[in-house]
Amino acid sequence: MLNAHLNFKLLEMCSKCGACFSICPSCVNLPGYDPRIVIKDILAGDWEKWLTSKSIWQCLECHHCLEICFQHYGFENAMTALRTIAAKRGIHPTQVKRGWDMFVKTSKLGDPALPARKKLGLPEPAKSGAEEFKKLYALLKEKKAKSGKTH
Numbered sequence: 001m002l003n004a005h006l007n008f009k010l011l012e013m014c015s016k017c018g019a020c021f022s023i024c025p026s027c028v029n030l031p032g033y034d035p036r037i038v039i040k041d042i043l044a045g046d047w048e049k050w051l052t053s054k055s056i057w058q059c060l061e062c063h064h065c066l067e068i069c070f071q072h073y074g075f076e077n078a079m080t081a082l083r084t085i086a087a088k089r090g091i092h093p094t095q096v097k098r099g100w101d102m103f104v105k106t107s108k109l110g111d112p113a114l115p116a117r118k119k120l121g122l123p124e125p126a127k128s129g130a131e132e133f134k135k136l137y138a139l140l141k142e143k144k145a146k147s148g149k150t151h
């Protein structure tokens with residue numbers, strides 16, 4: 001299943017490298033967050049246990065590991081792939097589900113803080129793409145219903 005999401009050859013290189021550990025903000029600041037261990041477990045076929053770990057949700061998707069990486073691959077891909085599978089299985093922190101539900105309902109993750117923007121002299125925020133999103137989401141659901149997929 002993970003094969004569909006990850007390039008194992010590149011991950012092999014990653015498991016021998018570890019160069020981006022020291023520039024990953026989560027690695028440096030969060031005790032126990034170590035994608036090197038996750039990647040080793042993925043390569044050993046022992047990755048299911050990470051689906052219930054909070055670690056996979058602690059990746060900030062800041063892309064620092066991709067920026068520095070000589071193969072433009074690595075830590076982030078492993079964590080994203082595990083999060084994707086966990087989410088499909090309904091294993092996720094409640095905040096993530098709440099955020100997703102709100103996004104589906106309103107097409108927004110929150111409203112811009114207008115007074116703060118005004119104070120900072122920022123212009124009116126751009127109109128949200130809520131209507132376009134709703135149309136696309138309805139099309140996606142229709143397509144999935146036709147193909148018999150649930151995710």
Ligand code: SF4
Pocket residue numbers: 023024025026027035058059060061062063064065066075076079
């Ligand atoms: S994208 Fe995730 S794994 Fe990569 S540097 Fe940022 S926090 Fe670390």
Ligand code: SF4
Pocket residue numbers: 013014015017018019020021065066068069070071072073074075076
């Ligand atoms: S993501 Fe790239 S730089 Fe980081 S450990 Fe893997 S191969 Fe090395």
